[in-house]
Amino acid sequence: MNEEKTETKRKLVIPGDELGEGRAGHGTYEENGKVYSSCIGLAEEKNGILFVIPLSGIYNPKRGDGVIGKVESIIFSKWIIDINSPYEAVLSLSEATDEFIDTTKVELTKYIDYEELIFAEIMSITKTKNIQLSMRNRKCRKLRGGRIIKVTPAKVPRIIGRSGSMVEMIKEITGTQVVVGQNGIVWVKGENEEIAAEAVLEIEQKSHVSGLTDHIKAMLEKKMVGQKKQNTYVNEEKKEEEDLFEKEEEDIFEK
Amino acid sequence: MKKRKKTYLKNRVIFVDEQLIKNGIRIDGRKLDELRPIEAKVGVLKNADGSAFFRLGNTMAVAGVFGPRKVYPKHEEQAEKAILRTQYKMAPFATETRGRPGPNRRSTEISMVTRNSLLPVIFVEEYPKTAIDVHIEVLQADASTRCVGINAAALALADAGVPMRDLVSSCSAGKVNDTVVLDVAGKEDTEGELDLPIAYYPKRNQITLLQMDGIADSSEVKKIIQLAVKGCKQIYEKQKEALRSKYALEKMDDVIS
Numbered sequence: 001m002n003e004e005k006t007e008t009k010r011k012l013v014i015p016g017d018e019l020g021e022g023r024a025g026h027g028t029y030e031e032n033g034k035v036y037s038s039c040i041g042l043a044e045e046k047n048g049i050l051f052v053i054p055l056s057g058i059y060n061p062k063r064g065d066g067v068i069g070k071v072e073s074i075i076f077s078k079w080i081i082d083i084n085s086p087y088e089a090v091l092s093l094s095e096a097t098d099e100f101i102d103t104t105k106v107e108l109t110k111y112i113d114y115e116e117l118i119f120a121e122i123m124s125i126t127k128t129k130n131i132q133l134s135m136r137n138r139k140c141r142k143l144r145g146g147r148i149i150k151v152t153p154a155k156v157p158r159i160i161g162r163s164g165s166m167v168e169m170i171k172e173i174t175g176t177q178v179v180v181g182q183n184g185i186v187w188v189k190g191e192n193e194e195i196a197a198e199a200v201l202e203i204e205q206k207s208h209v210s211g212l213t214d215h216i217k218a219m220l221e222k223k224m225v226g227q228k229k230q231n232t233y234v235n236e237e238k239k240e241e242e243d244l245f246e247k248e249e250e251d252i253f254e255k
Numbered sequence: 256m257k258k259r260k261k262t263y264l265k266n267r268v269i270f271v272d273e274q275l276i277k278n279g280i281r282i283d284g285r286k287l288d289e290l291r292p293i294e295a296k297v298g299v300l301k302n303a304d305g306s307a308f309f310r311l312g313n314t315m316a317v318a319g320v321f322g323p324r325k326v327y328p329k330h331e332e333q334a335e336k337a338i339l340r341t342q343y344k345m346a347p348f349a350t351e352t353r354g355r356p357g358p359n360r361r362s363t364e365i366s367m368v369t370r371n372s373l374l375p376v377i378f379v380e381e382y383p384k385t386a387i388d389v390h391i392e393v394l395q396a397d398a399s400t401r402c403v404g405i406n407a408a409a410l411a412l413a414d415a416g417v418p419m420r421d422l423v424s425s426c427s428a429g430k431v432n433d434t435v436v437l438d439v440a441g442k443e444d445t446e447g448e449l450d451l452p453i454a455y456y457p458k459r460n461q462i463t464l465l466q467m468d469g470i471a472d473s474s475e476v477k478k479i480i481q482l483a484v485k486g487c488k489q490i491y492e493k494q495k496e497a498l499r500s501k502y503a504l505e506k507m508d509d510v511i512s
Contacts, residue, residue: 014498015376015413016421016458029378029420036458038378038418040502055502056305057416058323086324086385128334129383154416 010042013052019043025051041154059085059153059183061131065122066139068148068181070115074108081118081133084150084183089131091120096135117143117187119179143179146189149197151204153184158207159200166203166213170196173220195223275443276432283312288437290426290486295406295497297414303390305415307497309407311426312440313397318407320415323385331386336379341370341389343404349396365401372405372425372454372464378418387417398444399427402452405464406490413498422498423463424491425454428483430471435478437486451479455487 013019017037024030028050029038037043041052061067061083069081069089077093093101096111112118119141123134134140151159159180160167171178176190178200188196199216206212275282285291291312300306303319310316326332343365347354369391377387389412391404402425409423429439431447439450449469456463462480471479 012499012502014422014495014502015419027418029418031420031458036420038420039416040413040498054416056414058304086322086382 010044010053012041013037013043014040017043019050019052022048022050025049027052027054053157054154056152056154059083061085061087061089061122061125061129061183063122063125065182066119066137067122067133067183068117068119068143068179068185068187069133069183070117071112072114074114077103077108079108079112081120083131083133084153084181084185087129087131089120089122089133091118091133091135095123095133112142117148119143119181119187143187143189146177146187147193147197149186149188149200151184151186151200153182155204155207156180156182156184158212159186159203161213166216169213169217170199170220173217173224174199192224192227195220195227198223274432275446276434276436281431281436282442283440285438287434288482288485290438290489291440293490293493295410295493297410297497297501303411303415305411305413305417307407307410307414309403309410311399311403311406311438313395314393314400314403314440315395316391316393316400316403316407318389318391318404318411320387320389320408320411320417322387322415323382323417324388326384326386332384335383337377337382337385337387339370339374339377339379339387339389341366341373341391341408343369343391343393343401345393345396345400349393349400365404368464368466369401369405369408373408373412373423375456375461375463376409376420376423377412378420381418387412387415398440398450399438399452401464402426402454405454406494410494410498414501421456421458422491422494423454423456424487424494425452425464426483426486426490427452428479428486430469430475430479435475435482437482449479451476451483453480453483453487455484455491457488457491 015038019028019035019037022035024035027039027041028035035050037052039052039054040056041054043052067083069083071079072082072088073080079091081089081091083089120133120135121137121140123132125131167178167180174192174196176188176193176196178196179187186200199220202219203216279287294310296308298306299308300319303321305320308317323337331338343362345354345362347356389408391408393400393404405423405425413419413422427439428437428451429447430449431443439447444450449471451467453462454464
């Protein structure tokens with residue numbers, strides 16, 4: 001209900017559309033005392049600040065964003081991470097772990113190897129777009145296995161849903177692990193990861209539809225019933241093995 | 256006098272003696288200040304970050320935009336702003352005689368003027384150290400291909416989410432049989448006296464591209480430019496409509512089966 005009310009207030013704007021007078025927020029610019037939109041999106045106003053929620057475009061890194069990245073290279077005591085943006089991010093050793101590591105004796109690949117995925121937070125970003133990542137937050141971790149789905153970064157808020165409702169629903173129904181990065185990369189892992197991935201793509205495609213949550217819920221439940229019929233015997237041994245494996249790897253960090 | 260029919264889509268038959276303008280009606284049936292039919296579509300390509308198709312009569316072009324993305328080769332990178340790279344190409348089948356594929360003197364020049372005409376509206380300083388690549392492919396040429404290319408490119412840039420001050424609209428005007436006409440096309444282009452393409456930045460009422468091929472005195476040139484601006488304003492409305500319709504459709508897509 002609440003969601004729909006705010007929806008109707010929003011107006012679709014394109015570059016050059018006048019938004020009125022006020023302070024120019026992101027996605028806008030000021031000229032001759034008036035604020036105009038600088039991208040395609042939905043115009044909104046909050047506390048006198050006019051801004052536009054973009055409907056297209058690449059990921060624009062912001063401080064505090066949780067992102068999923070891939071290790072591109074390792075230099076001395078830093079990992080260079082590709083975060084699906086034109087700018088690469090740096091994760092320094094001190095931000096990755098609390099323990100003392102002697103880089104002359106231990107290789108950093110032991111902790112995070114090339115091509116491996118991590119979920120990290122953007123700690124700082126400068127005007128020249130030097131990005132520093134941090135893994136000190138409890139949510140941040142290495143992502144092992146699973147699969148990634150690339151979506152339009154502008155549609156990430158829809159995938160997350162209101163205070164995480166959409167993601168929680170996917171997790172609950174499919175029983176998979178889902179991590180959504182603000183940079184448009186979604187990581188899923190679990191038995192029904194295929195169904196979860198389908199749901200994510202469905203959200204991306206129908207992101208503007210009202211009542212999306214119900215639609216996705218119906219779709220997921222239908223798929224899950226079909227899945228259960230297919231494999232009645234769940235290989236529990238395999239699952240246990242996986243859990244053990246995961247615990248061992250996590251120990252390296254927590255020691 | 257018989258009235259001329261609007262047959263610009265079938266004007267393959269060429270009458271040798273025919274006058275280009277008769278009673279204020281042109282060879283393809285248009286009035287002096289009438290544009291050819293416009294068609295604009297946004298988001299036609301899947302793999303590009305942003306794309307658009309634009310048609311003006313028989314001239315049609317597709318534009319695709321990538322970026323902002325990393326700059327390769329690295330030495331082209333600029334520390335405080337994004338670089339805009341444009342590439343104008345004409346398909347071998349675009350003209351009546353087959354065109355040689357690959358860049359040539361003409362396409363290099365048009366790439367450059369396209370870049371210059373789009374640059375004033377883009378916030379290049381918002382994405383430092385990146386490149387925005389614009390590729391324009393002319394599918395069919397029937398005069399004012401650069402204008403159609405610019406129109407498509409402006410739409411594609413907006414579709415890609417590149418921050419812009421406004422769109423850029425472009426069209427041409429010229430002189431045929433000593434009369435000022437809008438949107439020179441077909442035979443008028445090859446046999447007319449003058450062709451003047453402009454690109455127009457509507458919000459600031461500025462011109463970002465002005466080229467001229469032909470001879471005219473200053474008062475005439477002024478008149479031609481004014482007419483071309485009028486045409487650009489019409490195109491601008493069509494561009495906005497096309498851009499809105501793509502995203503509005505997504506919004507209203509309420510049908511869930």
